[in-house]
Amino acid sequence: MTPFAGWDMPIEYGGVTAEHLAVRTRAGLFDVSHMGEVEIAGKQALELVQEVSCNDASRLAVGQAQYSALTTPEGTIIDDVLVYRMAKSHFMLVVNASNAARAYEWIASHVGSLEAAVIDSSSRYALIAVQGPAARDVLQPLTGVELAGLKYYWFTHGEVASARATVSRTGYTGEDGFEIFIPPNQADHVWQALVESGRDVDIMPCGLAARDTLRLEAGMRLHGNDIDETTTVLEADLGWIVGWEKSTGIGLDRLRDQKAVGVSRKLIGFEMTDRGIARRGYAVLHDGATVGSVTSGTLTPHLKKAIGMAYVPVELSTPGTELAIDLRGRAAAARVVPLPFYKRPKTRATA
């Protein structure tokens, strides 16, 4: 167990490689109860969500979720979040554990004269993720929710193993799967039920290490590594989560300016073409000069490649560009590749 944002979290249960491969080929189970939840409700809840998050929440139907970010006036990222529209005037933002307090305070400080209440409801929810091509087969026997009818980035309410639950077809692995919000006092019971139900597919409990290698393979940014309050949404190459048609929003003007002028640096994916593994903090080199820094890097258990993400000058961000990574004094060749590194095969799961 390791301390993580005030939680004791398992780094791994059965080895990061085995856990990672279980999610890619069968199913894995994650206790992600450390994630924070902030709820915004009231007549002007939508206005507040539009103000504090960069995506366009007005496009969400009730029962739908979107990836978004809380942005500073400079367009940099306080946290990346999932915005759930629970009801017409009720939203839930799922925030990172280490940013939960900051996210709540930031949102609450922007209520102003809006008719909206902001509640940190992190302690009201445990969150269990079941991820992988067999996730549906594992979860379906335990719930009356018809999972086949639940589209990617939609959610619904029901029961899981007799516990009141919100079931969301989302995840942080690049695989099909579900995230299940339940009352904390039901978490142990639901976890055990999923372990039992997953026995046929040899489901594996997965720790933080596999969560990190899976998300990196899937090209998903990790706040605190790849994105933070020094990187803008556009530098992080997340322009697709900006609601450009919105009338207002913190940082939106700055992002519009940056879009018009163009960014000077950009987050890229790379893979090592020489032997060696790039790690967070290693320098990115071009023609012998330092041009950037690795934000995440590992050797992925599934692709069996050394991959990573880094910020580099935009003129060096085109896939195919040859770079080098300073591996503790040795310059090892790397090449810019498109993100994500891994894309799951199209199956019934996305229907």
Add this chain to the structure above:
Amino acid sequence: MYPPDLKYTREHEWVRVSGDTADVGVTDYAQQQLGDVVYIELPKPGQQVRAGAVFGTIESVKAVSDLFAPVTGEVTAVNEDLVSRPEAVNSAPHDTWMIRIRLTSPEEVGALLDHAGYASLVAS
């Protein structure tokens, strides 16, 4: 757990001495701490290594560690199988040698820990 025919360093390498040569690997404790090993960088045959100095690196999915030479001498062989099968360090740490060294100062072996000494080191 820790074979009595090996000698150990405080940095979690082992040596198996036979005549004037010594095979070097890392201990079961080391592989447990590292987790799944995915990459090992080793010197070339002919290179000199010095007791207590770094001779290579070992990487797991989550971390990088230096490898320290337990004894001084010339590298006479390198276990090339580890390029394609680094996970052997996890499955059989005490049977997976990394480099073979021709000893130039055999008396250094006497300064290393025996299996009981090493076992109590990692237990504390």
